[in-house]
Structure formats: structure tokens, C-alpha cells
Amino acid sequence: MRWYFVFMVLLAFSCKEERTSPSGKTQLSVAQDWKANWVTIQSVLPEKNAWLAFRKSFEYKKDTSQAKLRLAVDSKYWLWINGELIVFEGGLKRGPTPDDTYYDKVDMTNLLKDGKNTVAILVWYFGKDGMTHKSSGKAGLITELYQSDQLILQTDDSWKAISHPAYISKSEDPQPNWRLPESNIVFDAQKDVPDWVQSDFDDSGWQDAKVICQGICPPWNQLVKRPIPFWKDFGLKAYGNTFNFPFVSKGDTIKCKLPYNAQVTPFLKVNSKAGERITMLTDNYKGGSEYNMRAEYITKEGEQSYESLGWVNGHIMYYVIPKGVEVLDLKYRETGYDTEFAGSIEVDDAFYNQMCKKAVRTLYVTMRDNYMDTPGRERAQWWGDVVLESGEAFYALDRKADALTKKGMLELMNWQRRDSTIFSPIPAGNWNQELPGQMLMSVGYYGFWNYYLNTGDLETIQKIYEPVKRYLSLWKLREDGTVNVRKGGWTWGDWGQNRDIPLLMNTQYYLALKGYAKLSEAVGKQNEADSVYHLMKGFKTAFNTKFWKGNHYRSMNYKGATDDRSQGLAVVSGLADKDKYDPIYKVLQTEMHASPYMEKYVLEALFMMGHDDFALQRMKQRFSKMVLNTTYSTLWEGWGIGAEGFGGGTTNHGWSGGGLTLLYQYATGIRPTSPGWNTFQIKPQPGPLKHIRAVVPSIKGDIRVELKNEESFILKVEIPKGTKASVYLPSSFKKVEVNKTGMAYTEEGPYRIFEVNEGSYTFIAKY
Incomplete structure (x- = not known):
């Protein structure tokens, strides 16, 4: 528990149909025609925090048709095709209804090769409820691969499956607080199965997967297509502060700076004797007065690298590294919702x-x-x-x-x-x-x-x-x-x-x-x-x-x-x-x-x-x-x-x-006035602000507004194609020019309202 006390000291510093859900609520897009089986492993699993590894090799004839993989688990998975990581943390927490489960659909068209292919899937079964997840109560996987409309691969008892021996289901206390369905992740590299995701790995010693049931069945029930994108993966990156790699730990807690508060998975590369325990956690580990997630890695003999797969967040990543461990590299991977920061205001x-x-x-x-x-x-x-x-x-x-x-x-x-x-x-x-x-x-x-x-x-x-x-x-x-x-x-x-x-x-x-x-x-x-x-x-x-x-x-x-x-x-x-x-x-x-x-x-x-x-x-x-605080982003x-x-x-x-x-x-005054931004208004209330520049990425396209309010009032606007805007300017202005000419307007209270269609406009007004 040394790491804990050190940390606390630091803190002091495709086929779908519409259906109605069981309670008569809204309609969901569900896939009813699953041919595959739900499978698990033959041996007894831990009740929670179980990690399962699945493999299957198959023959594939490549042509110009599309290949689609459908896949569902409770709770998360990582997918490799021919040794290449394709999906980093797939799956969504349950569920779309209290009883049902989300499934993912992955385009495999350009990922498969002609001839032998191998799919490998690592499944993380939370096995407990939380404020973001309702556990099905059973660890399982279902997947099927279609080429056009032909089923060419499905989960059944010909798949190979084991409980991944390197993942330890129960960590030392403290555990994550009761709100989180995720557990601490402990990985013992001495028990790892090297290269198990590779095509040439020999899985003949693995047991056959155990079939639970076929298609749509309890406890996972209806399968609803994932309605949001897969996560954006920013790749492995170096931390903000520099280190003179390699170096030998003196029993250090290494403080690594993230560029901002982010969802990250920590990575390390070390040279060590076997059995040393490295702990990874962020400055947010006890954020909000409750314990959150941490990761632990138990070394094997020699040079090794590891990335903990459960995301955590914070501004600083701490690595608590035992004395004598040679640190070769430390990095992090940021992942997050796949969206762009398309809007701006200054x-x-x-x-x-x-x-x-x-x-x-x-x-x-x-x-x-x-x-x-x-x-x-x-x-x-x-x-x-x-x-x-x-x-x-x-x-x-x-x-x-x-x-x-x-x-x-x-x-x-x-x-x-x-x-x-x-x-x-x-x-x-x-x-x-x-x-x-x-x-x-x-x-x-x-x-x-x-x-x-x-x-x-x-x-x-x-x-x-x-x-x-x-x-x-x-x-x-x-x-x-x-x-x-x-x-x-x-x-x-x-x-x-x-x-x-x-x-x-x-x-x-x-x-x-x-x-x-x-x-x-x-x-x-x-x-x-x-x-x-x-x-x-x-x-x-x-x-x-x-x-x-x-x-x-x-x-x-x-x-x-x-x-x-x-x-x-x-x-x-x-x-x-x-x-x-x-x-x-x-x-x-x-x-x-x-x-x-x-x-x-x-x-x-x-x-x-x-x-x-x-x-x-x-x-x-x-x-x-909170805005002026320089510690937190x-x-x-x-x-x-x-x-x-x-x-x-x-x-x-x-x-x-x-x-x-x-x-x-x-x-800035930019607000929609009809659904879908068909019409909107620009009604600035800048108060003491003299200069505003804004871009709004509406469903109809970018709306751009620039305002200068000094000796004269200048308002430049760009109206997207197929939309109309009402531009409000105070009636107190003596004169208003629009694109260096006049324009008709209506009066409403203290405002003149100019109706403009798509295009660019410059309003110049004198006080």
C-alpha cells in the first residue's frame, strides 16, 4: 500500500426492424436475425472484473463486396484482425432499455485478406452494477461476419476461449466507489500469454468456447445498434514534461503532466526483475471525495511494455515504481468521443x-x-x-x-x-x-x-x-x-x-x-x-x-x-x-x-x-x-x-x-428560431465587450459573426445556404448601411430587424 500513502501526500500537494420496448415506450432499431451463438469460456469465471480472450481463424475469399462484423458483449471489448488492433474499447455500457444490450457494427471490407484470417477479441466483463451500467449477470460474446448478405463467420463452439490469466480480478483496497461499474485493473505479466492476438499463435491448447444460447436470448435480450461513433484514438503520446530515459527508479513516484484534463490510458516500458508492482493513477484518483479507478502492473523478468486498457482522467498521471526498476519509456493514449471542436468564440x-x-x-x-x-x-x-x-x-x-x-x-x-x-x-x-x-x-x-x-x-x-x-x-x-x-x-x-x-x-x-x-x-x-x-x-x-x-x-x-x-x-x-x-x-x-x-x-x-x-x-x-485557477483546465x-x-x-x-x-x-446573439436552423436570429447584446468573433457549426453549415463596437458599430455575418436570418440592431443608431447600401427593415420595440438570406453581409452603423 506504499503507493497509496505516497499518492495522498502528493494530493496534499444491417437487418433491422422497429419494435416497441417491453414497457411500451419508444421504438428502437434492433437486429432480430442473429444466427450466431452467445459464447463464454468453459471454466468458472470471477463474479466481477473478468477478462476473457477469444480467437478464431477462418478462410476468406476477398472480392469487391462489403464485409461487416456485428459484435456484442457485456461489457467492453478490444478487437484484433490478423494481429492488428482494429477497435480500441468497443461496446457500450448497458443498456438502451433496462433489459437490452447494444451491439457494434465494424466495416471489415479493407481489413481482411484473401485466405486465412484470424480474429482475436479481449472482453472485459464488469460483473457489477453502477450508475452508468446495468450488468447482465453473465460474461458473453456474440459476433458474426457477413460478406454482402452471406454469413461467413459466427461465434460457436469452434472458437477458442480462455480466461486471460494475467488479469487479476480483485485488487488490494481501496476499491473504486460504488457508483462505478469498473474495477481496478491489475495485470500480472508473469502470467501473460504473449502474442495471443497474432495469426500464427498456436491456440491448440485452449479450450473450445462454451455456447450459452443462440441469437436473441436472455440475459442480453434485444440487440440495439450502437447509436454513437467509435472513440477517437489520438495515439500514444509523450507526456508534457521530459525525462532522461532510461533511468533507474529509486522507489520514485513519477509525476507525468498531461496537456489538459483528458480520458487516457497509461503506457509504460520498463526493464525489471519479476514480481515488482507498479501502480498507475491520476490526480483525480480521489476526485469528488471518492476513490476512482487505478491500474497496477506486476512485472515479469526483462524488458517489457504494457498499456492499461481502462481509461482514467486527470491532469497528472502518477507512476509509483519500485526501487531498481529501469524505466525505458512512459506515455499515454488519449481517447474520447469522436467529434471536432468546430465552434469558436473570441x-x-x-x-x-x-x-x-x-x-x-x-x-x-x-x-x-x-x-x-x-x-x-x-x-x-x-x-x-x-x-x-x-x-x-x-x-x-x-x-x-x-x-x-x-x-x-x-x-x-x-x-x-x-x-x-x-x-x-x-x-x-x-x-x-x-x-x-x-x-x-x-x-x-x-x-x-x-x-x-x-x-x-x-x-x-x-x-x-x-x-x-x-x-x-x-x-x-x-x-x-x-x-x-x-x-x-x-x-x-x-x-x-x-x-x-x-x-x-x-x-x-x-x-x-x-x-x-x-x-x-x-x-x-x-x-x-x-x-x-x-x-x-x-x-x-x-x-x-x-x-x-x-x-x-x-x-x-x-x-x-x-x-x-x-x-x-x-x-x-x-x-x-x-x-x-x-x-x-x-x-x-x-x-x-x-x-x-x-x-x-x-x-x-x-x-x-x-x-x-x-x-x-x-x-x-x-x-x-475556477476560471483564473492555473492548476485545472x-x-x-x-x-x-x-x-x-x-x-x-x-x-x-x-x-x-x-x-x-x-x-x-x-x-453574440446567435440563436435558432425554427427547428434545424432554417431560420435564426443574430441579436447581439455585447455589454462592455468591444470585439466578438464567433463561428457556430449549425446543422445547416457554419454561421460566422464578427462584431466591432467602437467609434462605429460594425457587424459582419455569413449566412449558410438555404437559411434565413433576422439581424437585430438598436433603433438608436442614426444610420445603418448594409453592404454599403440601404436595406429595408421592420421596427420591433427598441430594434430594427433586417431579414437576410444566405450570403455575406456587413452592417455599419453610426451612433
């Missing part, structure tokens, strides 16, 4: 640029099998976080990122219980509590509706519509016309102090109605939409009658300081009319209780009320500590870290990046 204030840089890094490190709150402590798809993360992704990332939001939406509604409740995080095997406020936000205006607004994906909306309707039917109105607060499993609301829960949930319920009404229109149910709009009208009257106290909103029995988060949500939802803006603005100048999660809505309310100067000022005031769970934070105080939490979205949507 302003003339270094603080906001640094905030956006950290927000994007935080967003990316919380994306993999699902959106996560944090990539260390739990890796869980909490939907309060997903709403904010997906909102950021529409501006910061390319459109491959949309698939992760879609996956999360379908999972959320396919895990809906028979009593119509929904809960997160899911997939999950050891959690089932509903957080009513987060669930309302997920199905509402900023959740499902925002997905449709940005993607125009009507098919997904049609799939989740009825489940959303069933969930909202659980919420009942009181005699006074406001909503009766549902306790759910955890009536949380937010971190931070002074949470007025009845007030907070009434605002969230209204946002859920607003989103549902718009979804109803989208799927052609106008009568339903009209009914909901009528309900919203009465609810708004009741809400203001009950909760408005003349200068702020407050519920009857709440005795704390005025809840800033609820005032903000009243504005952004539309419950608060403009006559209430001035007193709410006064409240938000002094009350600051929200966590970074809810602070986004407070800041958005300030922009919506026209106080962009103060919105940016408060943003800087609230986020300064990511944003935190709370306003401090560790004991100063909320919920464990992680240093990387997806919900803290809402300011990124606001700079795009309000400071």
Missing part, C-alpha cells in the same frame, strides 16, 4: 476567452458512452447536467455530437417505469431515484425541445413524445392552480443555500409544459398544443397570484433569503412579465445562492431583461475562482473544490459551462 476580454476554453475542455471530458456529470467519481448521466452540456455542444462541437444527446433522450424514455415515472442517471443498475426538478428540465424547453430546435430531428421527437406526455400526467395542479410538488426519490433542486423548492419546481413545471406544447405542434398534434397553451395561461396567472410578493417571488412557508435561481427561472420561462423585471433585477444584484448548474439560468434572465452589462459582470464575479462542480465545493467538489463538472452557451446566444 472576445476582447481574456477572462471570457479562458472561461470558454475551460468550458469546452470540461464538456469534452464528460462525453463518452453517455454525457456525464464528472468523468471520475461516477461518470453518470444526470439529466440536469445533460441539458446544459447538450446546449453547449450545439455551439462548440460538430454535429456528430448530436448523437450522444439523442442516445440519452431515448435511454431516458426507454427506462420509463410502468408507473410513468422517469429517473436519472441511466443506464443504471444501482440507482432508481427520481429527481423531479431535473426530470422536468430534461423533457422541457431547454431539454428535448432544444434538441429538436437545433437538429430538426423529428423522428426522435415522435419516438419520445408519448412517454413525455405520460410523465407530465403525473404532475397534478393544486386547488390554487399551481403545481403540487412531487417529492420523487430525492427532492434536490440544486446545490447551494436558500432553495425555495415549491417556487423552483413550479418554474420548472412551466418550462416542461412550454417544451411539451412545442413538441405537440412539431408532431402535428395542434389540439394538444392548444390545450397545453390554455393550461399554461391559467397556470401563469395562478403562479403570479400565489408567489409574487411585490418585489420578488417566494413560496408561503419558505423563510430563507430570496432564491436567486427561482427568480431567474421565472424570467427565462416567461412566467415573469416585463413589469416585474426591475424588482427581479434588484434581487439578482445582491442574492447569489445558486450553484454553477442553476447560475446559467440566472445569467440568462439578466440578458433577457436587457442587463447584459451586469450579466457579464456577475458571470465574471461568480466564475472567477476544467470547470468545477461548485464555486470551490474539495470541501469548498458541492456534492464532493469535483474539479471537472459538465454543468458549469453554461456561460459558453450564453456568450454565443446573447453576447
Whole structure:
């Protein structure tokens, strides 16, 4: 356990059909025609953290037709073809529903050769539940290879299979905390099977695979095609600090710097006597007050190299290396969700640029099998976080990122219980509590509706519509016309102090109605939409009658300081009319209780009320500590870290990046006004900012905006093909030229609105 104490000291420093899931929820694309068998090994496996090796050689006649491999496991796999690693960590955590399993499809057309080929697969069976995984309870593999429509390879008892002897199922304590289905990875090189993935390896001493069942069968049940890309592999890289390799350890803990917070697998190359134990872990090993994953490697005699396959995250990788071990090389492999940082925003204030840089890094490190709150402590798809993360992704990332939001939406509604409740995080095997406020936000205006607004994906909306309707039917109105607060499993609301829960949930319920009404229109149910709009009208009257106290909103029995988060949500939802803006603005100048999660809505309310100067000022005031911190490249769970934070105080939490979205949507003013960005607006509210340059990678193409607000106001915009934009400029400008000429406009309040089609435009205005 020496490594543990050292570390703590350092810390002190193809054939598819649509079906309805068992509970009558949304439709999934499943493959019903599997001919292959589920197979496992003959010997007894550990209950958890088991590693299985499978091999099969076969003859293949290469031609111009396509070859496709379908493969499913519980829980993860690595795939080699003819000794070449093809898939680095395949498989997705279970599941698309509480009972079913994802499968992968791999294009093999250019990977197979004419004649003999060998496929080798290493399977990691978690064997335990977590907040991101529901274990099937059985380790297994199913795979089949098609050439065109002809089945040429399938798993059966002709495959060879063993329990990989080098992987030790149980590590020394401490174990990863209960939220994680992954275990510590311990590899004993003395028991390794060298070159077992190679074509010329002799597997005659291996046992035949054991057939469990054929095709679609329990406990894996229906097989649903992987809906997101395979991970991007950045390759093995040297750490940021340099080392004079080779060197002999004096019993050192070697501190290796990563360029930023990333999802990585550690690599080492050493020369050692047998039996030395090397421990690998990051500075995030106890991130969020709970133990996360670590890796251990037990050496064999001589020169050797090893890469631990389970990803961890952090800013620093620690190698705890025993005395006398010669270190030849240390590297890391970054992997992550396959998307590009396609959006960009830059302003003339270094603080906001640094905030956006950290927000994007935080967003990316919380994306993999699902959106996560944090990539260390739990890796869980909490939907309060997903709403904010997906909102950021529409501006910061390319459109491959949309698939992760879609996956999360379908999972959320396919895990809906028979009593119509929904809960997160899911997939999950050891959690089932509903957080009513987060669930309302997920199905509402900023959740499902925002997905449709940005993607125009009507098919997904049609799939989740009825489940959303069933969930909202659980919420009942009181005699006074406001909503009766549902306790759910955890009536949380937010971190931070002074949470007025009845007030907070009434605002969230209204946002859920607003989103549902718009979804109803989208799927052609106008009568339903009209009914909901009528309900919203009465609810708004009741809400203001009950909760408005003349200068702020407050519920009857709440005795704390005025809840800033609820005032903000009243504005952004539309419950608060403009006559209430001035007193709410006064409240938000002094009350600051929200966590970074809810602070986004407070800041958005300030922009919506026209106080962009103060919105940016408060943003800087609230986020300064984490933005200006030079140790961490990511944003935190709370306003401090560790004991100063909320919920464990992680240093990387997806919900803290809402300011990124606001700079795009309000400071620059770029927002869609119809689904799929067919129409959008550019309505800048730059506040004190004098120069903004932004690129939004919309579903219709890049939108580019550059604003200069100095002696004159210059706005340059590029509108993608097939779209239209409404450009808002203040009516206070004396004269506005568009491409050095005049242009017709309409008046709306304090704005002139110019309607422009695809193309490039330069607006020049004089004060």
C-alpha cells in the first residue's frame, strides 16, 4: 500500500426492424436475425472484473463486396484482425432499455485478406452494477461476419476461449466507489500469454468456447445498434514534461503532466526483475471525495511494455515504481468521443476567452458512452447536467455530437417505469431515484425541445413524445392552480443555500409544459398544443397570484433569503412579465445562492431583461475562482473544490459551462428560431465587450459573426445556404448601411430587424 500513502501526500500537494420496448415506450432499431451463438469460456469465471480472450481463424475469399462484423458483449471489448488492433474499447455500457444490450457494427471490407484470417477479441466483463451500467449477470460474446448478405463467420463452439490469466480480478483496497461499474485493473505479466492476438499463435491448447444460447436470448435480450461513433484514438503520446530515459527508479513516484484534463490510458516500458508492482493513477484518483479507478502492473523478468486498457482522467498521471526498476519509456493514449471542436468564440476580454476554453475542455471530458456529470467519481448521466452540456455542444462541437444527446433522450424514455415515472442517471443498475426538478428540465424547453430546435430531428421527437406526455400526467395542479410538488426519490433542486423548492419546481413545471406544447405542434398534434397553451395561461396567472410578493417571488412557508435561481427561472420561462423585471433585477444584484448548474439560468434572465452589462459582470464575479485557477483546465462542480465545493467538489463538472452557451446566444446573439436552423436570429447584446468573433457549426453549415463596437458599430455575418436570418440592431443608431447600401427593415420595440438570406453581409452603423 506504499503507493497509496505516497499518492495522498502528493494530493496534499444491417437487418433491422422497429419494435416497441417491453414497457411500451419508444421504438428502437434492433437486429432480430442473429444466427450466431452467445459464447463464454468453459471454466468458472470471477463474479466481477473478468477478462476473457477469444480467437478464431477462418478462410476468406476477398472480392469487391462489403464485409461487416456485428459484435456484442457485456461489457467492453478490444478487437484484433490478423494481429492488428482494429477497435480500441468497443461496446457500450448497458443498456438502451433496462433489459437490452447494444451491439457494434465494424466495416471489415479493407481489413481482411484473401485466405486465412484470424480474429482475436479481449472482453472485459464488469460483473457489477453502477450508475452508468446495468450488468447482465453473465460474461458473453456474440459476433458474426457477413460478406454482402452471406454469413461467413459466427461465434460457436469452434472458437477458442480462455480466461486471460494475467488479469487479476480483485485488487488490494481501496476499491473504486460504488457508483462505478469498473474495477481496478491489475495485470500480472508473469502470467501473460504473449502474442495471443497474432495469426500464427498456436491456440491448440485452449479450450473450445462454451455456447450459452443462440441469437436473441436472455440475459442480453434485444440487440440495439450502437447509436454513437467509435472513440477517437489520438495515439500514444509523450507526456508534457521530459525525462532522461532510461533511468533507474529509486522507489520514485513519477509525476507525468498531461496537456489538459483528458480520458487516457497509461503506457509504460520498463526493464525489471519479476514480481515488482507498479501502480498507475491520476490526480483525480480521489476526485469528488471518492476513490476512482487505478491500474497496477506486476512485472515479469526483462524488458517489457504494457498499456492499461481502462481509461482514467486527470491532469497528472502518477507512476509509483519500485526501487531498481529501469524505466525505458512512459506515455499515454488519449481517447474520447469522436467529434471536432468546430465552434469558436473570441472576445476582447481574456477572462471570457479562458472561461470558454475551460468550458469546452470540461464538456469534452464528460462525453463518452453517455454525457456525464464528472468523468471520475461516477461518470453518470444526470439529466440536469445533460441539458446544459447538450446546449453547449450545439455551439462548440460538430454535429456528430448530436448523437450522444439523442442516445440519452431515448435511454431516458426507454427506462420509463410502468408507473410513468422517469429517473436519472441511466443506464443504471444501482440507482432508481427520481429527481423531479431535473426530470422536468430534461423533457422541457431547454431539454428535448432544444434538441429538436437545433437538429430538426423529428423522428426522435415522435419516438419520445408519448412517454413525455405520460410523465407530465403525473404532475397534478393544486386547488390554487399551481403545481403540487412531487417529492420523487430525492427532492434536490440544486446545490447551494436558500432553495425555495415549491417556487423552483413550479418554474420548472412551466418550462416542461412550454417544451411539451412545442413538441405537440412539431408532431402535428395542434389540439394538444392548444390545450397545453390554455393550461399554461391559467397556470401563469395562478403562479403570479400565489408567489409574487411585490418585489420578488417566494413560496408561503419558505423563510430563507430570496432564491436567486427561482427568480431567474421565472424570467427565462416567461412566467415573469416585463413589469416585474426591475424588482427581479434588484434581487439578482445582491442574492447569489445558486450553484454553477442553476447560475446559467440566472445569467440568462439578466440578458433577457436587457442587463447584459451586469450579466457579464456577475458571470465574471461568480466564475472567477475556477476560471483564473492555473492548476485545472476544467470547470468545477461548485464555486470551490474539495470541501469548498458541492456534492464532493469535483474539479471537472459538465454543468458549469453554461456561460459558453450564453456568450454565443446573447453576447453574440446567435440563436435558432425554427427547428434545424432554417431560420435564426443574430441579436447581439455585447455589454462592455468591444470585439466578438464567433463561428457556430449549425446543422445547416457554419454561421460566422464578427462584431466591432467602437467609434462605429460594425457587424459582419455569413449566412449558410438555404437559411434565413433576422439581424437585430438598436433603433438608436442614426444610420445603418448594409453592404454599403440601404436595406429595408421592420421596427420591433427598441430594434430594427433586417431579414437576410444566405450570403455575406456587413452592417455599419453610426451612433
